[in-house]
Amino acid sequence: MKSVYEINEKIMNGEAVVMTAGEFKESVREGKAPSLSDVDIVTCGTCGVMSGTFAVMTVPVAQPGTFRRCEKISLNGVPCFPGPCPNEGLGTADIVVFGTTHASEKYGGGNLFRDIVEGKEIKVVAESEGRVYENEIFSDDIMSARIITSRSAFKNYSAFLNCGKSPFNTIFSVLPLGGGASEATVSGCGEINPVQNDPTLRFLKSGAKVLLDGAQGRVIGEGTRSSDKKPNLSAYADMKDMMPEFMGGFVTSKGPECITTIAAAIPVTDEKCLEDLSVLDCDIPLPVVDVVKRDDVGTSDYGRIWQGTDLKVSVNPLNCLFCGECPANLACPTRAIMPGGGIIQSRCVSCGTCIRTCPGEVYSMDMGSVTFGESCAPVVLRQSDRSKAVEITEILKDMIERKEFTLL
Template structure:
């Protein structure tokens, strides 16, 4: 049985389409239900994670003390921006690009991800400019003052990611952990939203293509092709969206032991056009491969699955401030990669608006103020040229499945209400 996207879009417009989230489908599969193509027309998917391959392109006028030919250096809240390609000679307009992995020279724990979220929250950003004549000036600007501001992904939404462990006897700093990786397989960090991840639900890219409409951080955007480092085994996507319509809760900066990284969220509808697409959708967490890598050597040492990560765990950190034992230094507050934990009169406070549910605090707090079952990597690992079964506790999640589930549900509701138009791709990704 084959169906076209056009046929499915027609059913949506007539309010006859059955729209479900990927999680709902997988729950039915776990209950033993036999899902057929006639049972569902569209499945909504989502992911929220650290995505290094991110950059923003902006163009806006700037108030300057006098006319300048071009800017040679620009900083936004201390984060370096790259000028060009259009010089805008004597127009007082800046065309620039900001890489998602750039760090502020003023604040070590502030990066482009923090900057992008501040912009979407309409906070004033300090723009510092050095001109070709070596004049220096600063000005304040908000996103509302920017006619053009788009966020791009060059390498987003991998079908599946890797778990990382440290086999070496030394601590290793990495973007894959918020603190140094403790030695000798003490803990694992993981990424990827498993069964609800967009490309997992369409791994052959039958329905996701160039021109596919999706939501990036809640703003409508378009897929522009495959991303860098994409392969048949591990495909990923490139896309963009207007920053003006984004939701700050779905983006931000995440502090790692190698510096700040960028959080981005995607939600994509998958039209059920073939049995192959439906079979991919029905694959649950336990059927999705999770390679295990030694972070020190970047070497594959085993294979687990996403059931280790997302089944039988807590998606949200439980917060119980009354359990505080008044440690001289609060490790959870000091190490939180989102700066979501603070102290008020020596009592812990958790900002749920900022919290990523990474779970690190639950591994650092001795009193049980923060608790969460994070699961463990359970598989054969070949760490020192000797393969043996091991169970390594997960100590950090770099994907937020709780909010990703909400995004998939929100996209489902928008499709049903008609406020999101699925549309067709312009061309398949090769």
């Protein structure tokens, strides 16, 4: 056995052996499962739509003494909740912003968070005692800003089908989900998800260090709706250290949602750790649920989603038909598609929407399928980005090896 303190000492001495979850799992598949002497830390990650994301910040509104208490406020049109501190006479407002609050059908809290981190101009509109105050600010003007997740990184999610006859608008799809159980939408990064590799939250407990949207933060505790069967995390980190490519908005057929990324370093202290870390995609059940009635209709597995499929969208610009208005560009939930067959990789989350909407078949990606009973449905939308999850595990590994991230 090894203790967390011993492994932490090895990190600080530059002696820790670190593997990403992908490297560890590949060794298991090859029949060369690492032993306690082979590895000290495994970095895990997940990236995708996580509705339970919000921000707490203090923003400048007007000159000190201008108003007593902010009664109503918005940032880039996104409604915010002022308080609880009145900041009387200071000209500032303490606010809470939900990642799923909508300014419009295409812009919400998740988009706002990314715009702040990218250093874009943010328009503040506030009301107090019948007067309206406006201000234009940038991230450096925001006195404090922290993102908190109320629930994130579920160990296991569900795949959704629409068993009804008519298409159905839902937060789990960009386009209406086709009827007759003909299409599936999925979430979850499977075997590399932090909670999947520490299912009892033995290490991912209150105070544990994590990366939240690329910034060093900590676990607050279990998130809302956490259970023994489906545990999840609540975490926080400062926005000023976040990486925009790991966050943002994601437009669904019911309005904008929020993209969040979490990575964690799991210490390998004993055989139980190795057992938990050895679980593969094909071993992880994926419940299949009717999105309308929320009835269970079967169980598939994550191997059908992430093994033998594509993690990223492939592009063939030569197929572009140069439509007047690019359908893929209009439908893209993260504004990653450029007319003419281009993709802004820092925005793309490989959801697959472009594949369904481009008439010229410029975009392609094998997204797998789910089984339920004797039936099978192709996946038409992924709400989780395994490629970005892999990337954040590699970033965390590098940080540990450079002694920039420790366990304690």
